[in-house]
Amino acid sequence: MAVEPLRGTEPIENPGFSYLPRFITEAESEALLQYFGSLKPLWESRYVGDRATREGQGSRRLTRPVYWLGAWQFACLGYYSAPNHLEEKCLRAEPMAPGLVSILERLAPKLAEHQTAEERGQQPNTCLINYYGSELTRDAKGRVQPVDLARLKMHRDGEPGPVVMFSLGQPALFEFVDGAKPETPELSVWLANRSVVILSGPHYKDSLYHRVVRVRHGDSPVMPTVLDDFRLRRISVSFRFVPEEHIKSLREFSADAQAQVRGYVAQLAASSPHFEAELNGTQLPTRLP
Numbered sequence: 001m002a003v004e005p006l007r008g009t010e011p012i013e014n015p016g017f018s019y020l021p022r023f024i025t026e027a028e029s030e031a032l033l034q035y036f037g038s039l040k041p042l043w044e045s046r047y048v049g050d051r052a053t054r055e056g057q058g059s060r061r062l063t064r065p066v067y068w069l070g071a072w073q074f075a076c077l078g079y080y081s082a083p084n085h086l087e088e089k090c091l092r093a094e095p096m097a098p099g100l101v102s103i104l105e106r107l108a109p110k111l112a113e114h115q116t117a118e119e120r121g122q123q124p125n126t127c128l129i130n131y132y133g134s135e136l137t138r139d140a141k142g143r144v145q146p147v148d149l150a151r152l153k154m155h156r157d158g159e160p161g162p163v164v165m166f167s168l169g170q171p172a173l174f175e176f177v178d179g180a181k182p183e184t185p186e187l188s189v190w191l192a193n194r195s196v197v198i199l200s201g202p203h204y205k206d207s208l209y210h211r212v213v214r215v216r217h218g219d220s221p222v223m224p225t226v227l228d229d230f231r232l233r234r235i236s237v238s239f240r241f242v243p244e245e246h247i248k249s250l251r252e253f254s255a256d257a258q259a260q261v262r263g264y265v266a267q268l269a270a271s272s273p274h275f276e277a278e279l280n281g282t283q284l285p286t287r288l289p
């Protein structure tokens with residue numbers, strides 16, 4: 001039987017799932033929205049170039065623009081997933097912004113409750129910033145037609161240890177489902193503006209899948225404009241831990257992996273000195289010294 005979604009106004013504590021409403025302060029939210037608005041997220045595709053043709057997949061764009069800090073996991077290379085998918089998944093990215101680090105520091109005691117003794121030393125060192133909203137397409141008469149793309153299909157996160165997430169903007173319907181019966185969520189909750197989620201352990205993290213079914217419409221808080229033709233109404237940030245030895249520079253990737261992500265790195269380089277350096281680090285010298 002389908003469960004009624006929880007309203008997301010009260011804390012929730014289950015073994016392996018914590019929900020903390022109003023954890024992010026108004027002041028933090030304001031500063032973070034400004035920061036997230038200054039980034040240029042990417043519309044990534046799961047398959048690029050030759051691989052799209054080879055696998056007959058077309059390009060299959062993600063349902064939302066994304067930005068990663070710490071390490072970038074490109075959808076076209078497949079995501080990091082222990083124990084089998086560890087290499088050539090994580091490209092070194094810009095460091096985590098101080099505003100994000102201080103939120104993680106405040107969350108440390110709660111995070112420790114979710115960590116096994118072995119995981120205690122593993123602090124989240126990367127994060128995925130998801131931008132949810134509507135694409136602004138135009139009809140034949142040039143009138144704007146928003147297409148609502150604000151959702152994320154069911155998946156599990158493959159990095160070791162707990163995942164910490166927070167939400168800014170309009171509430172999102174977040175669900176945990178058993179992959180064999182996704183039509184009846186086990187837990188369903190509206191994630192409110194400024195709330196935090198932590199998921200961990202064999203049930204919520206490793207066995208169930210999670211997804212974002214939809215995002216409400218509304219105009220408070222005011223969200224920044226991040227891309228042309230995109231109306232943003234929610235941002236989520238999910239922090240993960242990736243062992244340092246699996247985070248590599250572009251020049252350490254194989255030629256095939258470099259070829260797949262080079263176009264994205266070039267897009268990022270246009271507004272990021274970090275990715276500009278990554279790109280330059282792989283260039284062959286044009287002249288012998």
Ligand SMILES: O=C(O)CCC(=O)C(=O)O
Nearest residue numbers: 128130157165212236238
């Ligand atoms: O947007 C959300 O709240 C969920 C994000 C998520 O599932 C993820 O980043 O893996």
